[in-house]
Amino acid sequence: MTTKKRYERPIITKINAGVTDKFGMRPKMPIISKIEGVAITDIIAKYGSPAFVISEKTIRKTYNEAKRAFSTRYPNVQFAWSYKTNYLDAVCQIFHSEGAWAEVVSGFEYDKAIANGIPGNKILFNGPDKSKDDLIKAVENGAFIHLDHFDELYELLSIADTSKKRPKVAIRVNMDTGVYPLWDRFGFNYENGEAWNALNRIMLSEKMDLVGLHTHIGTYMMTPDPYAVAASKLAELAVRVDKKYNHKIKYIDMGGGFASKNTLKGAYLPGKDTCPSFDQYAEAITNALINSELDPNKMPTLFLETGRALIDDAGYLVGTVLANKRLSNGRRSMIVDVGVNMLFTSFWYEHEIYPVKEVSANAEDTTIYGPLCMNIDVIRDVIKFPLLQKDDNYVIKRIGAYNMTQWMQFITLRPNIVLIDINGNTHIIREKETNESLTSHERVPAYLK
Amino acid sequence: MKIRNNIAVSETGFVFDPNSGDSFTLNETGKQILNMLSEGKTGSEIKHFFIENFEVEVTTFENNFSEFLMMLQGLNLVEE
Ligand SMILES: Cc1ncc(COP(=O)(O)O)c(C=O)c1O
Numbered sequence: 001m002t003t004k005k006r007y008e009r010p011i012i013t014k015i016n017a018g019v020t021d022k023f024g025m026r027p028k029m030p031i032i033s034k035i036e037g038v039a040i041t042d043i044i045a046k047y048g049s050p051a052f053v054i055s056e057k058t059i060r061k062t063y064n065e066a067k068r069a070f071s072t073r074y075p076n077v078q079f080a081w082s083y084k085t086n087y088l089d090a091v092c093q094i095f096h097s098e099g100a101w102a103e104v105v106s107g108f109e110y111d112k113a114i115a116n117g118i119p120g121n122k123i124l125f126n127g128p129d130k131s132k133d134d135l136i137k138a139v140e141n142g143a144f145i146h147l148d149h150f151d152e153l154y155e156l157l158s159i160a161d162t163s164k165k166r167p168k169v170a171i172r173v174n175m176d177t178g179v180y181p182l183w184d185r186f187g188f189n190y191e192n193g194e195a196w197n198a199l200n201r202i203m204l205s206e207k208m209d210l211v212g213l214h215t216h217i218g219t220y221m222m223t224p225d226p227y228a229v230a231a232s233k234l235a236e237l238a239v240r241v242d243k244k245y246n247h248k249i250k251y252i253d254m255g256g257g258f259a260s261k262n263t264l265k266g267a268y269l270p271g272k273d274t275c276p277s278f279d280q281y282a283e284a285i286t287n288a289l290i291n292s293e294l295d296p297n298k299m300p301t302l303f304l305e306t307g308r309a310l311i312d313d314a315g316y317l318v319g320t321v322l323a324n325k326r327l328s329n330g331r332r333s334m335i336v337d338v339g340v341n342m343l344f345t346s347f348w349y350e351h352e353i354y355p356v357k358e359v360s361a362n363a364e365d366t367t368i369y370g371p372l373c374m375n376i377d378v379i380r381d382v383i384k385f386p387l388l389q390k391d392d393n394y395v396i397k398r399i400g401a402y403n404m405t406q407w408m409q410f411i412t413l414r415p416n417i418v419l420i421d422i423n424g425n426t427h428i429i430r431e432k433e434t435n436e437s438l439t440s441h442e443r444v445p446a447y448l449k
Numbered sequence: 450m451k452i453r454n455n456i457a458v459s460e461t462g463f464v465f466d467p468n469s470g471d472s473f474t475l476n477e478t479g480k481q482i483l484n485m486l487s488e489g490k491t492g493s494e495i496k497h498f499f500i501e502n503f504e505v506e507v508t509t510f511e512n513n514f515s516e517f518l519m520m521l522q523g524l525n526l527v528e529e
Contacts (some may be wrong), residue, residue: 007505009513010479012520013462015472326516330523356517387476389509 006385008360009324028361029386031396035267036420040356040395043418048432049393050319050338052417056094058314059400060422063098066306073286076301080124082256083109084399086315087198090419090429092116093308100102102130103305107134117172124253124303126172126214128152128186135159139167146170146214146253148187150327153198158335160207170212170253171198175233177217177226186216190233199237203245210247213237216255216305220264220348224284227254231285235292240382248295253287253303260312262398263347271349278309308401315400318344318356320391322371332366334385336394337376339409340368343396344403346379352397353379359386372411404430409438450518450527452487466526473524478503482517486527492518 033040036055067117070077080103081095087109092102093116102113105127113123120141128148130138135156138145140163147153147169160167173195188195192273192319202210213234217226229256238249251297259275267274289302322335340346353368366385370377379396407414417430457465462475464483475483478499485495492514497523499510521527 004504005502007499007503007510008478009474009509010476010482010517012473012475012483012517012524012526014477014524015474326519330520360476 008362009389011362011364011387013362013364015016015207017025023324029384030254030354030361030365031356031358032397033356035316035318035395038164038420038426040393043426044318044320044393045281046426047416048420050317050415051316052342052399052415052430053316054088054091054417054429055314055316055401056421058418059091059094059311062310062313063095063100066278066304067098069282070286070304070369073282074289074302075299077304078251079120079310079417080253080302080380082307082312083112084257084307084405085170086311086404087112088404088429089106089116090418090427091311091404105129107131107137110134110138124214124305125171126216126305135167136163139165140162140275142168144168144170144212146172146212147198147202148172150188150198153201157205157207160205166251167208168211169202169208170210170214170251171195171202172214172216172271173234173237175215175217175230177220177229177233179226183216183218187214190237195237196240199241200244203241203247210241210249212251212253212300212303213249214255214303217257219257219308220259221257222259222275224281227281228284228288228327230254231288232292235289236296242295244408247356248298249300251301251303253305256305256307256309258306258309260308260398260401262312262345262351265348265350267350311400312398313400315398315403317396317399317403319394319396321388321390321394323390324388327367331382332364333369334366334388335369335371336379337371338379338396338411340379341370341371341372341377341412342403342414343370343379343399344406344408345401347400350383351399353383354386354395354397355386355388356393356395359388362387374411377422409433413437450486450492450521450529451489452483453526453528456487456526458483458487464526466524469525471524472527477519482514483521 035053080101082103101122102118103124104110104113120143124142125138125143126146156167173190174184174187175190188198215230217230234252241247258281261272263271317335317338322337324334327333363384363386365382368380370379411432414431416428419427419429455467459501465474
């Protein structure tokens with residue numbers, strides 16, 4: 001029996017003068033067949049398609065890169081894992097085992113951190129939505145409460161009246177760092193004096209311990225310079241508090257916002273070539289602090305709440321091609337089994353997507369659609385993509401941040417999430433949903449049954 | 450269906466249309482089909498050839514083949 005040749009669907013492509021991918025020079029799209037040594041086809045065979053895959057090794061490696069960048073430049077640095085970015089317990093535990101505290105923005109996240117074994121005095125409690133009960137609990141546990149607005153400040157003052165413990169507080173400061181739009185909806189403004197006013201009220205109340213200053217200047221910051229501006233402004237506030245009240249601020253929290261290597265929609269160059277390194281962010285922040293008027297013998301601890309830049313690279317989505325078809329304008333479209341319901345970040349990013357099996361150098365401009373019966377369900381508007389057939393597998397890279405928290409249960413159920421541990425063993429860390437997972441929360445009134 | 454007779458197909462799968470001045474590239478299977486069409490092979494001969502020689506299911510090939518022919522028509526490279 002003769003062996004048959006590998007088949008690829010026939011295509012013909014018009015050559016446009018002036019484009020770089022002239023015939024014969026077209027770079028072949030790389031393939032990704034394994035994640036941390038585990039074959040993607042094996043993962044799909046065992047855990048179904050699609051599936052989220054998280055690499056523990058990459059999380060630990062990235063965390064240690066970030067930590068090294070800062071701790072080689074500044075005496076005392078502490079990361080707090082930003083829960084909202086990915087609050088799967090297994091993921092949080094990996095960060096905690098590396099020494100990260102927890103940064104939370106709701107009662108739900110707060111309770112999750114406590115359940116993960118994080119004591120209150122290693123929790124930074126951010127956000128505009130802390131209920132009275134949340135605040136009472138946080139005071140009892142000795143958590144660091146980052147005040148967002150005056151109403152919260154007054155509420156906490158009244159809690160402090162009856163509480164046996166003194167609240168430990170920081171204020172969130174928003175400011176002009178030269179980056180627009182300005183994130184002025186959270187915290188107290190620096191330029192108009194509101195932040196200074198809040199600090200005075202806290203100090204004069206004598207009911208709380210002012211321990212920190214916090215800011216989060218934005219997300220996916222494509223240059224480190226605004227961090228230098230922000231760090232200088234926080235240092236300046238700390239120095240003023242010290243001068244006026246002889247009170248040392250214990251920490252300066254620079255929030256999150258470092259860009260991950262994903263490419264933003266509409267960006268001309270890929271993110272991995274343009275986004276600053278941890279070293280560049282660290283250089284900007286630590287120089288600003290070191291060159292400030294802060295007392296060099298009592299430098300505040302530098303807190304970082306880095307989210308996406310620590311987890312994006314560790315996450316993958318693996319899946320299967322459902323169909324190919326040609327649109328009325330002649331463009332190829334490919335329908336895959338991952339939609340925007342589980343890849344929320346495809347609204348922001350041109351996600352990298354790769355075949356998992358050897359392909360030829362031929363590729364066509366392709367629109368990649370998710371499986372949802374909705375116009376918004378587009379994974380890539382246009383990508384030069386090899387000629388995958390129905391049932392072929394693919395992998396989407398750098399999806400670890402925000403997708404496993406901002407996903408929507410919409411039209412399909414959420415799939416398995418698989419962790420590859422540092423020894424290359426796989427573990428389900430979130431089981432795929434069943435109809436029962438959803439209907440168990442529903443109630444049908446008796447008369448409708 | 451026939452390739453229009455002044456269309457040039459090179460060894461490497463390069464197609465030149467002197468009427469429009471456009472050029473095109475073909476992948477291996479596309480080149481195979483175009484060559485067979487210019488040899489005057491019929492659709493069913495081409496289909497049988499592919500089923501015999503390539504790892505492909507009949508329905509997949511039929512779909513891909515008819516779509517490919519539509520593309521050739523759209524590009525004005527074939528005539529009835
Ligand atoms: C207060 C705070 N800290 C940290 C983060 C994490 O940000 P990123 O994922 O951009 O690093 C956020 C995200 O919005 C935030 O609001």
